[in-house]
Amino acid sequence: MCHACVIDSVKHSMLSRRSFFTAASASAGAAVVAPLAMARPALAEVTHGGRVVDLTHAYDSAFPTFDGVPGITQEEAANFDKSGYQLYKLTIFEHTGTHIDAPLHFSRDGLSVDELEPSRLVCPLCIVDITAKAKDDPNATLEAEDIERFVSAHGEIPAGACVALRSGWAAKLGTPAFRNDAAGNFAFPGFAKSATDLLAERDVSAIGVDTLSLDPGNSADFAVHSSWLPSGRYGIEGLANLEALPATGATIVVGAPKHRGGTGGPARVLALV
Template sequence: MCHACVMDSVQRQLLDRRRLLKAAAGFGLGGAAFAAGIPAPARAQPAATGRVVDLTHTLFPDFPAFDEGPQFALEKKFDLAKDGYNLHIIRVNEHVGTHLDAPLHFSADGISVAEIPVERLVAPLAVLDLRARAAEDPDAQVTPDDVKAWIAEYGELPAGACVALLSGWDSRVAEGTFKNLDAEGRMRFPGFHPEAVAYLLEETEAGGIAVDTLSLDHGLSPDFATHRDWLGAGRWGLECAANLAELPASGATIVVGAPKFQGGTGGPTRAIALI
C-alpha cells in the first residue's frame, strides 16, 4: 500500500475516533473517568502532514541512567550459524533509555504499566519550548506560567493531553553530557516544577507529561516531588524523549508503545508522534 494511502487511512481512523469520543463525552463518560481519578480518553488530532516522528533514543549498554554501570544488555543465547536462528536474552532496568513511568513507580497502590488503559497512551501533544531558558540555566523548570502561556496561545489543553518539555537535552546523549554532573557530582538538567504539576492536576485534564531529560523532576530535586505528585495522581510520565524539536507546539499526537510487564513500574518504550 502506498504511503499516502496509509496516511489517509490513519487520518480517517483518527477522525472516526474523535467522533466516538465526542459521543462518549456526551453521555458523561469523560466525567465518570475523572471521577475515578483517571483522565478522560485523549482526543487525538488527525495527522495534518502525514509525518511520523520517532521520539525514541536507541538503547545501548551505557545509556545514562540514575544507577551506575550498564543498565541494558543483550546476551546472545542462540546463533544463526550454529542454531539456525538468532535470539538474545534481554536484561534491562525498567527505567533506562526512552521509557514510561507508570503510577506504581511512585505510589503504593498505583496501577502498573500493564494496567494503563491503552487509550490513555494515544494523546494530543502540547510542546513547551524551554530551549532558550535551558541553554542559560540547566536547572530550568516548567512552571504554571509556561502552561498558561501555551494555553493563551493555543487554547485549552485537550482532555488526556501529554504536556512535553522541550529543553534540547536529547542531543546530550551522544555528547556524553546528558546527566550534566557539576563539580560536586550533582546532576543538573531541566524538568517539571511541582507547582506546574499541581496546576495541571487542578486546572486541566492532562493525562501525561514528557521530558527530553533524564527525569520528570529537575536534576537537583531533593525529593522527586514531581514524580510523587504526578504519578501518585494516576498519571503517566515519559522520560528521555528524543526529537521533540521536530514537532509543532500544538497539533501533534503522541503514541506511546509502552511495554506490558505484569507488575511493572514502567519500561523502555517506543514512542512516536503523528503530525
Template sequence: MCNACLIENVRKSAFSRRDFFRRSAAAGVAAVAAGAITARPALAQSSGQVVDLTWTLTPEFPTFDGNPGIMFESDKDYAADGYKIWKVTFYEHSGTHIDAPAHFAEGADSVDELAPESLMCPLCVLDITAKAAEEPNAMVEAEDIEAWISTNGDIPEGACVAMNSGWEEKMGSAAYRNDADGNFAFPGFAKSATDMLLEMGVASIGVDTLSLDPGNSADFAVHYSWLPAGRYGIENLKGLGQLPATGATLFVGAPKHEAGTGGPARVLAVV
C-alpha cells in the same frame, strides 16, 4: 547529596506517603479515563508525518544510577543454529521509557494496567530551550503553562504535555546527566506546573531528560504527586523540536509485563 543518599531518602518518604498514594491513584484513574476521549478527534487532524521520539537503547545509554540499563547475551546464532536470538536483560527505567503510577505508589496501576486510551492522545510541546541554556536545572513552571495556553489555546483533557529543553543535544556526553562537579543537572517539571496539569485532566507528561523532576531535586516532588494521582510519565524523549506546539498525536508503545513499574517504550508522534 550523593546518589545513594538521595535514593534512600526517597525510599523512606515512600513509606510515609503510602496512604496518600492509594487515595490519589483512585481519583486520578477516573479523571484520566474521562479525558481520554479527546484522543479520537486529534487523530482526524493528522497529515501522516511520523516523528520517532525514541532513543535506541544500548548498554552505553545514560541511566539515573549510572549502571548499564540493558545487557545482551547471544542465545542462538546463524552459524550454529540457522537463526539469531538474543537474551536481553534490562532495567525498567532505561532509555526512552515510561514511569507508571506504581513506580512511586504501592498499590497503584502497573504499566500493564495503563488505560489503552491514555497511550494514544493529543501531544502539547512546551519549549524551554532558552531557559535551559541559561540554567541546567531549569523547570517547566506554572507560568510556562499559562503562557503556552495564551498562545496555543486550552490543553485538551487526556493529553500528554512534553517538555522540550533541547537536552538531547547533550546525548553522548557526560553533560546529559551531570555538571562539571559530578552533580545531577538537567531540566524537568516543577510541581507548580504538574499540579495545574492535574486539574486540567492531563494524562501524562514527558521530558527529554533523565527524570520528570529536575536534576537538582532533593525530594522528587513531581514523581511523588504526579504518578500517585494515576498519571504516567515518559523520560528520555528525543525529537520534540521537530514537532509543533500543538496538533500532533502521540502513540506510546508501552510494555505490558505484569506488575511493571514502567519500561522501555517506542514513542511516536504523528503530525
C-alpha cells in the same frame, strides 16, 4: 528516574491510591479502573502526506541511567551459523532509555504499567519549549507560568493530553552533560510541581521530558514524581526529536510494555502529525 535509594526513601511515605482510581460498576457488575474522569480527547489524523516522528532513542548499555548502572545488557542465546536463527537474552531495568513511569513507580500499590488504560496511551501532544531558559540554567524548570503562557499562545490544553517539556537536552545525549555538570552533580531540566499541579487540574493524562527525569537534576525531594505518579497519571522520560514537532496538533502514541505488575519500562514512542 530509577535510583533505588531514592525510591526506598520515599516508598514508605506514599499512601495507596488504587482505591481512589478504581470504582465498582453496579450495573455491569465489573470493576472499572478510571484514574481520570475525562472526555475522549480529539486526536490528530494522519492523512496523505502526514508524518510519523519517532520520539524514542535507541539505547544500549552505554545509555545514561540515573544510578549509573547499565540499563540493558544482552548476551547471545542462539547463533545463526550454529542454529539457523539468532536470539539474544536481554537483562533490562525498567527505567532506562526512553521509558514510561507508571503510577506504581512512586506509590505503594498504584496502577502498574499493564493496568494503564490503552486509550490513555494515545493522546493529543502539547510541547512547551523552555530551551531558552535551559541555556542559562541546566536545572531549569517548567513552571505554572510557562503553562499559562503556552495556553495564551496556543489555546487550551485538551483533557487527556500529554504535555512534553522541550529543553533541547536530547542533543546532549552521548556527552557527560546529558546527566551531570562539570562538578559531577546531576544537572538537567524538569517539571516544577507548580506546573504539574496545574496540569492535573486540567485533566492532563501524562507528562514527558527530553531529559533523564521528570524532576530537575538538582531536585532534593522528587516532588513531581511523588505527586504526579501517585495521582494515577504517568510520565515519559528520555524523549527524542521533540524539535521536529509543532507545539500542538500532533498525537503521541506510547508503546508501553505490558509486563504484569511493572512500575514502567522502555517504550517505543511515536508522534503522528
